[in-house]
Amino acid sequence: MASEARKPKTLLMIPGPTNVSPRVMRALLRPLINHRGPAFHKLYQEIEAGLQYLFQTKDPVIPLTCSGTGGMEFAISNVVRPGDKVLVPYYGFFCERVCRAVEAYGGKPIRLEFSLGDAPRAHQVEEALEKEAPVRAVIIVSNETSTGVRVPELKDMAKVTREHGSFFIADAISNLGGDSIPVDAWGIDLCVTVTQKCIGAPPGLALVSISERVLEALKKEPPRTLYFSALEYLRYMKERWETPYTPSLPIFFALHEALKAVMEEGLEARFRRHRECASTFYRGLEKMGIRAFPKVEDFRSNTVIAAMKPEGIDIGRLRSLMEERYGVIIASGLGQLRESIFRIGSMGIVSRAIVTRTLEALKGSLSSLGYGG
Numbered sequence: 001m002a003s004e005a006r007k008p009k010t011l012l013m014i015p016g017p018t019n020v021s022p023r024v025m026r027a028l029l030r031p032l033i034n035h036r037g038p039a040f041h042k043l044y045q046e047i048e049a050g051l052q053y054l055f056q057t058k059d060p061v062i063p064l065t066c067s068g069t070g071g072m073e074f075a076i077s078n079v080v081r082p083g084d085k086v087l088v089p090y091y092g093f094f095c096e097r098v099c100r101a102v103e104a105y106g107g108k109p110i111r112l113e114f115s116l117g118d119a120p121r122a123h124q125v126e127e128a129l130e131k132e133a134p135v136r137a138v139i140i141v142s143n144e145t146s147t148g149v150r151v152p153e154l155k156d157m158a159k160v161t162r163e164h165g166s167f168f169i170a171d172a173i174s175n176l177g178g179d180s181i182p183v184d185a186w187g188i189d190l191c192v193t194v195t196q197k198c199i200g201a202p203p204g205l206a207l208v209s210i211s212e213r214v215l216e217a218l219k220k221e222p223p224r225t226l227y228f229s230a231l232e233y234l235r236y237m238k239e240r241w242e243t244p245y246t247p248s249l250p251i252f253f254a255l256h257e258a259l260k261a262v263m264e265e266g267l268e269a270r271f272r273r274h275r276e277c278a279s280t281f282y283r284g285l286e287k288m289g290i291r292a293f294p295k296v297e298d299f300r301s302n303t304v305i306a307a308m309k310p311e312g313i314d315i316g317r318l319r320s321l322m323e324e325r326y327g328v329i330i331a332s333g334l335g336q337l338r339e340s341i342f343r344i345g346s347m348g349i350v351s352r353a354i355v356t357r358t359l360e361a362l363k364g365s366l367s368s369l370g371y372g373g
Ligand SMILES: Cc1ncc(COP(=O)(O)O)c(C=O)c1O
Pocket: 015, 016, 067, 068, 069, 070, 094, 141, 143, 144, 145, 171, 172, 173, 174, 194
């Protein structure tokens, strides 16, 4: 018991779920309320105001009781119809998941392929849109969690997509709330994120903004889904500040508290904190002689740090040592990168102290494994 008490609190440094502040964790314990009563109506309105602030939009942002994949299915099922061509810049594991979801709704994904560690550029999307016209939608993963790559030209991509009359959908699951993604200013039709990454709450909800343009199209042709019908969520929201189906109340409470923290901090300060923590990570790795996985500096994510494993180091052993000795949990690579890179989540409540402790744990563990740096 005594040694348990001395053990430092575990740091969850995987790319989500991530560390959650005690105030947000405490919110989970609030007594449940009637999800069809006035207390919920007030809660939902306040959450909506916080989400619109975070997404930088005047359009509705729908909280869905499901994980991020459900949020992407919501976006895709409301836009993609059988036979539609959908352009997917393809540069990692989560891009493949987008393609599978498009296929599940009868769409035809057009994969615009890039090598792992690379990011698509706006002019490449534009060329593909011209070649493949008509394209119903472009779906972009704005931050590839599997490679630690961020798309630096999201704004320009949204612009060229709209100019070609297609919908622009962003899987911003691992960077909205850490990077600035001003949905209205950039013209993103559907932007998807989750509670468990940069927002700093537990998993359980996907959050999706929806543009007027999508709503107009839906009125002409309703979606072929019930649980994910945007029309249902919007009707319930507008008429009574409720969700059509039972919401996960504890996660709504936690999200409410996390959004309060976001507003107290302010967006600019939040984005700066994420940028600064990421650059401290990259500098720290460089000092240890470890290379970031994305070669182009501009592509390096501010929220998911992916790094090449040093020669001769086994990632499984490194991760176990970091966890057992230092209480710091990091992630391996995903898919074909499982054995060659490691990944660190730098999101939510990440701070200078958290970055320092993670880098120290990495350095100490590497040194125990015989790596000098
Ligand atoms: C970019 C991206 N898209 C989609 C997902 C899938 O989200 P979930 O596991 O919450 O369904 C993740 C999860 O890490 C992700 O990082």
